Amino acid sequence: MQQLISLLVENKPGALMRVAGVLTSRGYNIDSLTVAKTLDPTLSNMTIVVNVESSTHDEELLIKQIKRLVDVVEVVDLTDSQAVTRELALIKVTVSPDMRPALLKEADIFRARVVDAAATSYTLEVTGAGEKLDALIGLLHNYGEVEMIRSGAMAMGRSPKVDHREAFAEASRVSDKVRETVKI
């Protein structure tokens, strides 16, 4: 089974090595790992997707082992949560001239943007959940040769304390105010 883990780590040399090291030394296989600094530049956020054998005694075990690291400030298991998960993919497809309009239509359905157009290929940029990317890539194989780079998942937990409708209303009120001030 795949486990989705979000970490807050000290933004220090070696932090990535330590986390990756726990995973490898405990025999886990990393599917994807993304890392970048947070609003607080002394901290980084990591999202890890890891393959976990379901036979383990304790689904929390990996989390606890990562938590032991001195540089790891916080670990959250987002596997079964309602987290927002996104992934970015760059996809280069070779495509014959007669198929180009159809491809663009398909890309549009997935809200993929063309970031590079060449005589024999398009390069698309698309974001979304992993399954959406898989679906698009599957379709693009019908057009020609596909070359692809994926970022791996990044995830953000939804805060359970926030009422989403309330938050949305508040956000629109703020943007209304902004609009008033700048007189759009």
Place this chain on the structure above:
Amino acid sequence: MSSLMSGSQILLESLAREGVEMIFGYPGGVTLPIYDVLYDHPIRHVLVRHEENASFAAEGYARATGRVGVCMATSGPGATNLTTGLVDALMDSIPIVAITGQVPEHLIGRDAFQEADTFGITRAATKHNYLVKQIDEIPQVIHEAFHVAGAGRPGPVLVDITKNVLQGQTSYHPAGVLRPLRGFHVRLDPDNEEIEAALQFLWASERPYIYAGGGVISSAASDELREFAELLEAPLAHTVMGLGALPSNHPNFISMLGMHGSYAANMGITETDALIGLGVRFDDRVTGRLDAFAPKARVLHVDIDPAEINKNRRADLGIVGDVKQVLRKLNTRLRETKESLGTHNRQKRAVWRARIEGWKREHPFAEVYDDNEIKPQYLMKKLDEASGGEAIVSVDVGQHQMWAAQYIRFNRPRLWVNSGGLGAMGFGLPAAMGAQFGNPGKLVMAVVGDGGFMMSLPELATISSHKLPVKIIVMNNGWLGMVRQWQELFYNGRYSEVAMDAFPNCELLAAAFGIRGRSVDNPAELKTGLAEALAEPGPFLLNVNVTREENVYPMVPAGGAVNEMILGPPKPVAVGD
């Protein structure tokens, strides 16, 4: 102090502020600036003869004193040689701090002379490690290192410092308050609900069994453990790391458990209905085949490391906390309820203790004696007599280690020093040095095999130059005995590369290092030889030639069920059978 100090001076000042009295180390190119300051510094430096032994000696010091041990080495090979001791300390949760020099910052990554990625290499060998490239970081990092090494589940911490930092100058500001470690939290105290749940668990048990390990010693919980065992009137077995936490002559003590544990200890595990694991990690050498380990038991597991709970065996009740704090609270509640809740299964628990006693009588560790040759078990009996439960016994790894664990008794914790988890040969002698340096005036015996002794041979020079009164007892059977035992039992007796030929003449060897030594071959000689060793005010090397092919029993074959022990050598088969 506003005058300028060098990085090396600041380093040693920071170590002194941590109460460091002694460093086990070996100098080299990039640590020259440190050694220049050490030249007339109050911190004592013990020059070992190999860096691996510096880390083992620091461990021996830490294990025998309870304080943080410190070792030091230069960059590259110095640092890589330390690594075995670091992993050993990690496996056994021993607090040590290792200081290593690193090539100057401008040479890092250039494959400079004696450059190695110490920070990367020791990532998996330490609880935490540092690479210091800023001189102002030294005080904070050193104090943090000691804090991390000792707090919670203890372990090794390495601080790698570049030569330019060691040579640099700055004004020294003591670290003062430790900056908060956002990611390092230790839970010490259990909450009351957990204690009440544990109380119910304990009093509901009919056949309770305490399985206590090194965590009890780390948390200095011997008194609490004794009271707990007595209140619950429960039998107790120790892991190889726990020996001495409960005195070996305590009536509730069974023995060591596991692969070479006693029949009673392993039968007890198999029959208990309430297994109480205290500061233990359900190691495979204890559990054997996991699904056959304590099959009838519910498990209460107390450990300071949350990642140990449910790692190998699911706990019905897991309590994260310091064993000492947990036992204190539990003991209070046990005392308060002993005459109410405690009466419930009292009769059944008495029957259970009688069963354990029965197993003890049925198959005690064998009494083996021969007039003409020294049986290894007999040697351990004699060492036990010599110790009287009070000597520090530092052992190596293998057959002698298991016999020592079976036969030598300990009246208190921190007398038994051994490489439990990693099983590092060559550990015993340097660890004995560290233990002796930390306990001057105390009887320290390095009980080692002939194989491990050869690995730590150069340390005879350290022992000699300090006139360190360690008694080195070599149990010499001419083999790598434990490997030979497995080859005999599981590889059709094909003894492949286990003969330790060309063992040196021990009188000559000792004399060559300027210490006294003797070899003995039979029980009568052993008696006088041991007396001579103990009477000698300085170091003594006693080589004890024992029966060559003798096996450690009981034995649970690797991956077997703990109650399926090989209790002794196969009986001779009668002709015609």
